[in-house]
Amino acid sequence: MPELKSVTPEKPCITPFLDASSASSVLVIIPTFNEADNIWRLVSELSSLYPSIADVLVIDDNSPDGTRDIVLSMQATTRGLHIISREKKLGLGTAYLTGFRYALEKGYRYIVEMDADFSHDPAMLQSFFDAMNGADLVIGSRYMNNTVNVVNWPLGRLILSKMASIYTRLITGLPVADPTSGFKCFRAEVLRGLDLERINSQGYSFQIEMNFRVWKKGFTIREVPIVFVDRSVGKSKMSKKNIREAIWIVWWLKIKSMLGFL
Ligand SMILES: Nc1nc2c(ncn2[C@@H]2O[C@H](COP(=O)(O)OP(=O)(O)OP(=O)(O)O)[C@@H](O)[C@H]2O)c(=O)[nH]1
Numbered sequence: 001m002p003e004l005k006s007v008t009p010e011k012p013c014i015t016p017f018l019d020a021s022s023a024s025s026v027l028v029i030i031p032t033f034n035e036a037d038n039i040w041r042l043v044s045e046l047s048s049l050y051p052s053i054a055d056v057l058v059i060d061d062n063s064p065d066g067t068r069d070i071v072l073s074m075q076a077t078t079r080g081l082h083i084i085s086r087e088k089k090l091g092l093g094t095a096y097l098t099g100f101r102y103a104l105e106k107g108y109r110y111i112v113e114m115d116a117d118f119s120h121d122p123a124m125l126q127s128f129f130d131a132m133n134g135a136d137l138v139i140g141s142r143y144m145n146n147t148v149n150v151v152n153w154p155l156g157r158l159i160l161s162k163m164a165s166i167y168t169r170l171i172t173g174l175p176v177a178d179p180t181s182g183f184k185c186f187r188a189e190v191l192r193g194l195d196l197e198r199i200n201s202q203g204y205s206f207q208i209e210m211n212f213r214v215w216k217k218g219f220t221i222r223e224v225p226i227v228f229v230d231r232s233v234g235k236s237k238m239s240k241k242n243i244r245e246a247i248w249i250v251w252w253l254k255i256k257s258m259l260g261f262l
């Protein structure tokens with residue numbers, strides 16, 4: 001059994017796959033566009049919760065608010081902090097794909113997706129790591145066991161998200177309670193097993209498409225409960241276009257899969 005690494009005094013043990021004697025095996029990918037008010041605190045919390053276990057990769061799309069400069073200034077004092085700066089806003093899906101390629105190239109074993117706006121609590125990552133034993137993809141779910149763990153969302157937003165989950169399950173059969181969640185952890189083999197070049201959806205559709213492809217390849221998906229808190233700082237970048245895309249993507253995935261083109 002490898003040496004175990006403590007995270008907080010209350011949680012002395014972390015799951016055995018995270019071997020503290022080797023280099024970081026986890027890469028947390030955080031896409032950012034105008035997250036200057038969040039990124040410093042998020043990176044600080046991650047590096048103090050998971051020292052020497054998880055590296056962080058920020059994918060910034062030339063945020064006018066200076067997000068990139070904050071990350072660059074933290075690099076001198078923060079171990080394992082990386083940044084890829086893209087020239088303009090190119091969308092969430094391509095940001096993650098860029099991060100996935102980086103992770104595979106560098107040999108990380110576990111790859112986390114996480115928003116910068118504190119809707120995803122860094123402390124909850126511990127339960128993802130625990131659940132990775134025996135799973136290929138762990139999804140942080142707001143809607144497990146018929147509960148709704150969402151704080152501060154307007155009712156309309158909540159209904160939309162919940163309906164999207166039901167709709168996705170009904171059309172595609174994907175056995176996931178929260179298919180649009182953007183808080184998740186992949187085993188590297190899963191990303192290697194997918195044809196990432198063929199994925200070009202964005203936003204919610206990107207999450208649905210990734211889950212669907214992972215499921216169709218026969219990988220094991222597990223959900224862990226999370227509490228999703230609406231951002232208190234900064235602006236949402238989700239658009240009506242993202243919602244429209246998610247409506248048709250489920251049919252596109254289903255048809256492609258039925259024809260054997262997935
Ligand atoms: N690099 C990059 N990051 C993006 C882009 N669009 C959104 N993001 C980031 O992706 C994460 C999720 O975006 P949000 O705007 O919070 O979207 P959301 O969480 O689905 O929606 P809200 O609940 O309204 O906040 C945040 O960290 C954003 O900064 C983009 O085009 N490029």
Ligand SMILES: [Mg+2]
Nearest residue numbers: 115117119231
């Ligand atoms: Mg958000």
